[in-house]
Amino acid sequence: MNGERVRVFGVRHLSPAGAYHLRAYLDKVKPTAVLVEGPSDANAFIGQLTAHGVKPPVALLAYTDRLPVRTLLFPLAAYSPEYQAFVWANKRGALCEFIDLPTDRALALLELRESGGEDDAAEEAGEKRRTYAGWQHSLYERIAELADEPDYEAYWERHYEHAGSQEAYRQAIHAFSGSMRELTEAEERAFVPQEIAYNGLREAYMRRRIRETLAAGHEPDRIVVVTGAHHASALDLSLPAMTDAEFGKLPSVSTSLTLMPYTYYKLSSHSGYGAGNQAPAYYQLFWECLNAGKPERLPTIYMTRLATLLRESGTYRSTASVIEAVRMAEALASLKGGSRPTWKDLRDAAVVCLGNGDYAVVAEALARIDVGTAIGKLPEGVSQTPIQNDLNRELKRLKLEKYKTAVAQDLELDLRENRRVKSEDAAYLDLNRSVLLHRLAVLGIGFARKQAVRQESASWAERWVLQWSPEAEIQTVESTLKGETIQIAAAYVIHERLQQCENLAEAAKLIRVSCECRLVEAMTEATRTLQELAVEAGSFEQIAGAASELSALVRYGSIRRLETEALVPLLKQLFLRGALLLVDAANCNDDAARGMAAAIQQMHAIAQEHHEEVDEALWRAKLRELAMRDDRNAKLSGFAFAILLERDEVSADECSQEVSRRLSPGVPADLGAGWFEGLSMRNRYALLSRAALWEQLDLYVQSLEDEPFYRSLVFLRRAFAEFEPRERASVTELLGDLWGAGAEQTSEELLQPLGEEEKKKLDELNEFDFGDL
Amino acid sequence: MDQATNVLRLSSERLYARELEALAAVDQGAKPPGWRLSPRAALTFITGGEAGGVPIRPKYIGNKRLVEMAIATLLTDRALLLIGEPGTAKSWLSENLTAAIHGDSSKVIQGTAGTSEEHIRYSWNYALLLAQGPSDQALIKSPIYRAMEEGGIARFEEISRCASEVQDALISILSEKTISIPELGRELSAAKGFSVIATANTRDRGVNEMSAALKRRFNIIVLPAPASIDTEVDIVNRRVAEIASSYELQAALPDEEAVRKVVTIFRELRGGATLDNKEKVKPPSGVISTAEAISLLTGSMALAASFGTGEIADEDIAACLQGAIVKDEEKDRLVWKEYLDNVMKKRGSEWRSLYNACKELNG
Structure with a gap:
């Protein structure tokens, strides 16, 4: 059987001319078997790909069915030669099969290549791969330069896509990739040995499949193999095919296959030889024109559509401009001795004639006509996951x-x-x-x-x-x-996350997520997790955060038509725990106090919102305790006091008493001023409306010696920095009244620019050494 | 054309006569009506190559595709408009294209505020007109008129400098390809091959905006400033050598290092940042084009030849740099000073002597 030659048709994977000439070739040869480069475990999908209602671009997707998921994609456009081979075989009832390595082996080999041993070795291999890619790229650029074309894409289009006859196309591409392969072989072996080894395996397997097809009784000259041109020369049957034993030795992972719609946009972002296709929508148009037997109409249609798009977006271009653009593109082609304009010629002519030399004018329209926004379509019933x-x-x-x-x-x-x-x-x-x-x-x-x-x-x-x-x-x-x-998958993900969930806030968030996803069971499970965690939890902030999430759900759950009553006991429990933890938790430094204050805010909001459900009295008592304690963070005590003040829980007497106690001489200045800072973090109008408070503050400041005065100044300044300018003005007016200066005079004074001496005083303050702070 | 060769500046078709002849001799391609060379040969003339053993010097360095597009435009019905920053070789390209295609680059209209419609169509020899009445002898043909008669190419320099009604006179010529002469009761139709190459300055856009109607009659190609420093150094070297030989400057050509320094300074000032993009630079108010760099270097050569040793010294370059960059009195002087102190001073020893010379001049 050695030396028998089957008919090999080398193609570029996304090539309208390739698709067109391949179809003509198939019509001529009338093969009984069409073998296509592609995963041989995907044969079942070939029929479906050509089913009624399938609209390319579509892709065949192989994925490992265990984590981490690895995937292999085989995108197909209407103008993929492979796709047209399916269509032809389907119509003529010829055998049509994939002959490349099955995906379970291909993915396992891919994994093997990518893991690449140790880090250093992998890095070195990566470096080599990049060097090789750079070299290969420069080779393509050199070809374009020799052919006097602006880039390789243009070279390809002019010399292959525009090839007139089917035989010319086939032989040109065969000769080109054959010599390219010879040229790159040595470098490939040196730089990317894995790549060449992998390709060797694939080709040996493809030969094996061709032999099997021959053994099944197909005449050699009635078999057409459609493959990437790179492999065409390697499908000579005199070369050894893969044996059963060899096949058995290949690593394998369990994989599944499915079909999915694809986009032109995604096609255009592929790169590299064969896969490259910068302008899928343009090639689609190319294909349609070829099919209609009028490839020479392509420039006209392209420019007309482009002008239409421009007009739609408000840039009017005359028909004369369109005519000129077509003529210019054709003139550009004739300069190169080409028969028809390439995509590059069309684009350049469009920029000059329709964009008036300015690419930006036509950029968007070009993107739409070259890449397009179309996506493929798979009808119902076509096998998908x-x-x-x-x-x-x-x-x-x-x-x-x-x-x-x-x-x-x-x-x-x-x-x-x-x-x-x-x-x-x-x-x-x-x-x-x-x-x-x-x-x-x-x-x-x-x-x-x-x-x-x-x-x-x-x-x-x-x-x-x-x-x-x-x-x-x-x-x-x-x-x-x-x-x-x-639904099931989402529930599974939440379940997984709950298993790993270690803190209250996360658990509460998951309750909210399950609520948003309307997954009642997951919600119950999350609630249970939260309950378990709450027993252990000792962080006031986390408890407040979780309780706040729950409170929001209880309040707004009805809008999602969910029964959230079940969350109320949990909310109560969390709130109770939070209230009991408050005083202990308030024993913290100033950095932590900021977060604590936010948490107290949340708790207080819950207390007000759900005062019927939660133990609000206890919360108030705890706040009062915190407000009165001297051994907790002064800022938080002040903050708690501010809440009480706002709720009118403290009488005027009590207030002035507390202020004078907090701000009495002898209390370290940073504590006193810190307390005031906490006090001013809440409703400032409640403060501004209490003149007694300012009187006390005034007396306190006056009573301070120089050294503690400077200290307290820092804190007071910080507290007042948070005030709005309007509020600050009110404070000064209040103080002005106190000092008998009258509101107007005070504000006038304040508007005066600083004198030299005052400036100096302030500068001195900046240099104040706080020592321990 | 055996005229004296001791003219200051030879037109392109005479400067490169040998190359044009060589190209014509081996030219196999089809020539469009009215063309001296096939489009491919014209392309070779501009971008360089070889014809029958004669090396063809590249006239336009940079994007070859732009030249292809320019030639393709002339193959179609439309006229060609080259626009770009000052000093991006618009006129140079237009002259050489005309020389290659038509063999005569002398039919030029220079656009100015004073250009009138007569300059574009035709005017009269008034003595004859009064003596004989309207006659062909009394008619003075404009360059465009002559180009239409011969089927050649007329050049229109700085078209955006003309008043817009003068520009509009071009519209009917470009769309109808005829000039009517009511005084003689006839009209002139352009012979095949007639076209116009116009140039316009992007900096002049605000002076006289071209009407949309006129723009539609042109294919507009934007010529960019040289993309890389190497291209620009190459252009400057080549042009300086050409100019030096035609002006017979008695000084040695500037060495590569000096050219590179000047080009670096120009690129940085033009781009508003140092070449490594690490530092911002304030651009001066004037135009800092490649053409300026060329004239700067030939200027330094003249200085060196007349008052120096015949070798370009850093002082000569510094003097010319000062003149090229500081155009707008005080502001530019500050820009230049800032550049000297913040960028050039830190460049190390090779730049030291140029820095000192510039510093001394700028004060």
Whole structure:
């Protein structure tokens, strides 16, 4: 059997001319078997890829079914020669099979190549790979330069895509990649030995599959092998094929396969030989023109569409300009001796004639016409993972299908019941959408991003930005491992996170997340976790944070139509614990006091909001205790006192008594002033309305000796720095009244610029040495 | 054309006559009507190469694609408009393109505020007009008129300097390709091959904005400042050598190092940052173009030849730098001083003597 030659058709993976000529070739040869470079365990998908309703670009996705998930992608556009081979074989009833290594081996080998032994070795290999890529790139640039083309893409298009006859195309590409392979072999061996070894394995396997096909009774000259041109010369059957024993030795991981829609945008961002395709939408147009048998119409259609896009965006361009642009592109092509303009010629002509020399004018229109925003489509019933199907069903049910585009779109949700519609589904449409989008967020599927809502208090409004991308689809497929449907997978993720959850705040957040995802069981589980953690918890701040989350859920849970009553006992329990911890926790330094103050704020808000449920009296008592204690953080004591003052829990007498006690001579100045700072952290109007307080403060400051005066000044200054200018003015007026100067005179005084002497005094203050502080 | 060769500046077609002949001799490509060379040969003339053993010197260094686009434009119906910063070789490219395609780059209209419609169409010899009445003898043809008759290329320099109604006179010429002469009761239709290459300055845009109608008759190509320092050094070297030989300057050509220094200073002042992008630099008010660098270096050569040793010294360069950069009295002097103290001073020993010379002059 040695030496038998099957027909090999080398292609570039995304090439309209390749697809076109391949089809003509198949028509001529009429093979009984078409063998395509691609994972041989994906044969079952070939039929589905050509099924009615499939709209390329689509991709075949292989993924490992254990974590971490590794993936392999085989994107296909309508103008992929491989895709046209499927279509042809399907129509003619010819055998059509993939012949490359199955994905379980390919992914295992990939893993092996990437792990690459120790760090140093891996780094060195990476360095070598980059050197090789750079060298290869310079080689391509050199070819373009020799061919007198601005870049390699243009060279390729002019010499291969524009090839007139099928035979010329086939032979040119064969000769080119054959010599390219010879040219690069030595370097490849030196720099990227793994790569060449991997390719060797693949080619040996492909030969094995070709032999199997021959053994199955197909005539050698009725077999067409469609492969990347790089491999064409290696599919000579005189070379050894992979044996069973060799195949058995290859490493393997368990993998699954699925189909997914793809985007032109994603296609355009691939790079490197074969995969490169900077302008998929342009090539699609190229393909359509070729198919219609009128490739010469491409420049006209391209420019007309471009001008239409420009006009739509408000830049008017005349038909004369379009004609000139086409003529110029053709003139550029003729300068190179080409028959038709390349993409580069068209773009340059467009910049000159339609953009008036300015690329920025046409940039957006060019991006739209070259790359495009189209995404592929798979009809229902075409094999996908259960979770993909589930997501598509959900999107359809919630009327979100129109957001499944590559263009980002805003979605505003109103979670309240829509009373103007009949069915329950419609009434809560937005709420259900929100639930789905939150579940996707939990799964890390980047389809939707939540945006901050402008109106903060509106707990019923949500804003999302939706944008579909192949990455999102891959993330969806990866979620298959977590559950069959979006709901189950999301619940699984929350469950996992709860297992690892170690602090109260996290647990409380997970309760909120499960509530947003409307996962009742997860919510119960999270509540249980929170309860368990709460028993152990000793951090006042965490307890306050968790209680605050719960409080928000209890208050607004109804908008999500969730029973949140069950959370009330837990809230009570947390609140009680927090209240009891308050006085102890307030024994902290000034740095910690800031966080503590915020936590006290949260607790106090809960106390007011849920005064019927929680033990508010206890909270007040504890606040009072804190306010009166001298051995706690003075700032927090002051803060607690401010709350009491605000709630009118202290009488005027009590107030002045406390102020004078706190600010009495002998109390270290930093404590006294710190207390005042805490006091001023809350409602300042409550302070400003109490003249007695300022009288006390005044007396205190006057009573201080020089040294403690300077000390207290620092704290007082800090406290007043937080005041608004208006509030500060009120304070000065109050003090002015006290000193008998009258409000007007004081403000006048204050507006005077500083004198020399006063400036000097202030400067001296700056140099004050605080020693221990 | 056996005229005396001791003119100050030879036109491109005479300066490069040998190259043009060589190109024409081996030119196999199809020539569009009215063209002396095929488009490919014209491209070679501009971007350099070789023809029948004669080396063709590159006339325009930089983006080859731009030249291709310019030639492609001339193949179509539209006229060509080259715009760019001052000193980006617009006129130079326009002259050489015309020389290659038409063989005569002398049909030039220089746009100024005083350019009138007659300069663009035709005017009269009034003595004859009064004596004989309107006649072909009394008609004085504008460069554009002559280009239309011959099917050649007319050049329009600094088109945006003309008043807009004068620019508008071009519209009918470019779209109808005819000039009507009502006095003689006839009209002139352009022969095949007629085109116009205009240049405009981006700095002049505000002076007289070109009308959209006129813009539509042109294919606009923007010529950028040289992309890399090496390209710019190369351009400066080449042009300085050419100018020096035609002016017969009795001084040695500046060495690579001096050219590189001048180009570095110019690029940094133009770009508003040092080449390594680590420091910001204040740009001076004037134009700091490649053309200025060329004239600066030839100026230093003249200084060195007339008053120095014949070798360009740092003092000569410093004197010319001062003149090129400090145009707007005090402000520029400060900019230059800042540059000297903040950038050049820290550059190490090779720059030291130039720094000292500049410092001394700038005070």
